[in-house]
Amino acid sequence: MAGDQTAGSARVRIWRNARLATLAQGLPGLGVVEHGAVAARDGRIAFSGAEADLPAGLEAGAEIVDCEGRWITPGLIDCHTHLVHAGNRANEFQMRLAGATYEEVARAGGGIVSSVKALRAASEAELVAQTLPRLDALIAEGVTTVEIKSGYGLDVANEAKSLRAARQLGELRPVTVRTTFLGAHALPPEAKGDKDAYIDLVAGPMMETVANAGLADAVDGFCEGIAFSPEQMARVFNAARKHGLPVKLHADQLSDLGGAALAASYGAFSADHLEYASEAGVRAMAEAGTVAVVLPGAYYFIREARKPPIGLFRRDGVRMAVATDNNPGTSPLTSLLLAMNMAATLFSMTVEECIAGVTREAARALGLQAETGTLEAGKWADLAIWDIESPAELVYRMGFNPLHARIWRGN
Numbered sequence: 275m276a277g278d279q280t281a282g283s284a285r286v287r288i289w290r291n292a293r294l295a296t297l298a299q300g301l302p303g304l305g306v307v308e309h310g311a312v313a314a315r316d317g318r319i320a321f322s323g324a325e326a327d328l329p330a331g332l333e334a335g336a337e338i339v340d341c342e343g344r345w346i347t348p349g350l351i352d353c354h355t356h357l358v359h360a361g362n363r364a365n366e367f368q369m370r371l372a373g374a375t376y377e378e379v380a381r382a383g384g385g386i387v388s389s390v391k392a393l394r395a396a397s398e399a400e401l402v403a404q405t406l407p408r409l410d411a412l413i414a415e416g417v418t419t420v421e422i423k424s425g426y427g428l429d430v431a432n433e434a435k436s437l438r439a440a441r442q443l444g445e446l447r448p449v450t451v452r453t454t455f456l457g458a459h460a461l462p463p464e465a466k467g468d469k470d471a472y473i474d475l476v477a478g479p480m481m482e483t484v485a486n487a488g489l490a491d492a493v494d495g496f497c498e499g500i501a502f503s504p505e506q507m508a509r510v511f512n513a514a515r516k517h518g519l520p521v522k523l524h525a526d527q528l529s530d531l532g533g534a535a536l537a538a539s540y541g542a543f544s545a546d547h548l549e550y551a552s553e554a555g556v557r558a559m560a561e562a563g564t565v566a567v568v569l570p571g572a573y574y575f576i577r578e579a580r581k582p583p584i585g586l587f588r589r590d591g592v593r594m595a596v597a598t599d600n601n602p603g604t605s606p607l608t609s610l611l612l613a614m615n616m617a618a619t620l621f622s623m624t625v626e627e628c629i630a631g632v633t634r635e636a637a638r639a640l641g642l643q644a645e646t647g648t649l650e651a652g653k654w655a656d657l658a659i660w661d662i663e664s665p666a667e668l669v670y671r672m673g674f675n676p677l678h679a680r681i682w683r684g685n
C-alpha cells in the first residue's frame with residue numbers, strides 16, 4: 275500500500291506504533307494491520323500499512339507521532355443527517371409517550387411542519403449557532419465527514435438558507451460537509467394540500483436556485499404516504515439529473531411504496547431507512563450498487579416494529595451504511611458510536627458491518643469512496659485514533675467516547 279515515495283518539501287506527519295483498521299477494500303474484515311503506521315502529506319494519506327514497510331524517504335524530516343499501540347480507523351462519516359434545524363420537538367415526544375403515533379402527530383399539523391415554522395423564523399446566523407453544538411458532538415466522536423440535508427425550509431429562500439448554513443458549518447469547523455437538497459421532504463402549509471403543485475416548485479425554481487448557486491451536492495426526497503409518491507419523486511429526480519446532481523432517497527421507512535426500486539432505477543448513491551423494502555427492491559439496489567443506509571436511531575425513537583431486511587442485503591450483496599439521521603422529530607441522536615451499537619443490538623449487524631458502515635460504506639453512500647472511508651494512500655488523511663483494546667469496543671459501549679485524537683486532512 276505504499277504511496278508516493280518522493281520526499282517533497284511539504285510537511286510529512288507520521289503516526290507510528292499503531293494498530294490499523296484500514297477497511298481497505300481488498301483485505302478481509304476490517305483490514306487490520308498490527309504494528310502499523312500512517313503517513314500524511316498535503317492533507318492526503320501518503321502511506322498506510324506495516325511500519326516495517328514505511329518508505330525511508332518519507333520518514334526523513336517528518337513529524338513523528340507515537341500512538342503507543344492505539345487503534346487508528348478512518349475518520350467516521352455520518353452519511354445521513356438533518357443537522358440544520360431550529361428548535362426541537364420535545365413536546366411531540368411527550369405526545370407520543372402519551373400514545374400518539376408519528377403519523378398521527380404529523381397529520382395533526384405537528385411533525386415536520388412545526389420544524390418548518392421554526393426554521394423559517396430563524397436567521398441563517400441563528401441556524402448556524404443552533405446547529406454548531408450538534409456538529410461538535412459528532413466531531414467529538416471522531417466524525418470527519420458529515421452529510422447535512424435541507425428540508426425544513428420548503429420554499430426557495432429557506433431551502434437556500436438551510437444549505438448555505440450547512441456550507442458555513444463546514445467553514446467554521448475542520449470537517450467535510452456534504453449538502454443534500456431535500457425540498458421534497460414535506461408539504462408546506464401554503465401549498466394547501468396540493469402536492470403536485472409543490473413538486474412543480476421543488477423540481478423547478480427551487481432546484482434551479484440551489485443547483486445554480488452550487489449549494490447542493492445531491493438531491494433527496496421522502497417517498498412515503500405522508501409525503502410524496504414514487505411518481506412525484508421521479509419528477510424531482512428527473513430535474514436533479516438535468517442539473518447533473520446525484521440522488522438518494524428516504525425509501526420504504528413506514529410502508530412499501532417501492533422506494534428502494536425507484537432509487538435504484540435512478541442509480542441513487544443510497545436508499546435510506548428501508549424497514550419495509552421488498553425483496554425486489556433490495557435486488558434492484560444490488561444491481562444498481564445503491565447503498566442501504568440503515569438508521570437505527572429513528573427505528574428506536576419511533577418504536578418501529580419492523581426491521582430493515584439485513585439478511586436480504588447480505589444475501590444480495592447490498593452494501594450497508596449506518597448513520598444517525600439526526601433530526602428533531604424521529605432521531606434526536608448526535609452519537610454515531612451509539613448508532614453503531616443500535617445497528618448491532620437492534621438489527622443484528624456484525625462489528626465489521628457496523629464499523630464499515632460508518633467509514634467505507636458511508637463514503638460510498640455519499641459518492642466519496644475515492645476520497646475517504648478507508649486508510650489507503652491517496653485518500654484524505656482523515657483519521658480517528660482510539661483508546662481501545664479492540665475495534666469491537668467501538669460498537670459495544672453505550673454512551674462512552676474512547677476517542678484519543680481526530681485528524682482531518684492531516685491536521
Ligand code: DI6
Binds near residue numbers: 495524572
Ligand atoms: N424521515 C424521517 O425519519 C425524518 N425525515 C424523514 O424523511 C423525520 C423528520 C422530522 O420528523 O422532522
Ligand code: FE
Binds near residue numbers: 354356524599
Ligand atoms: Fe432522514
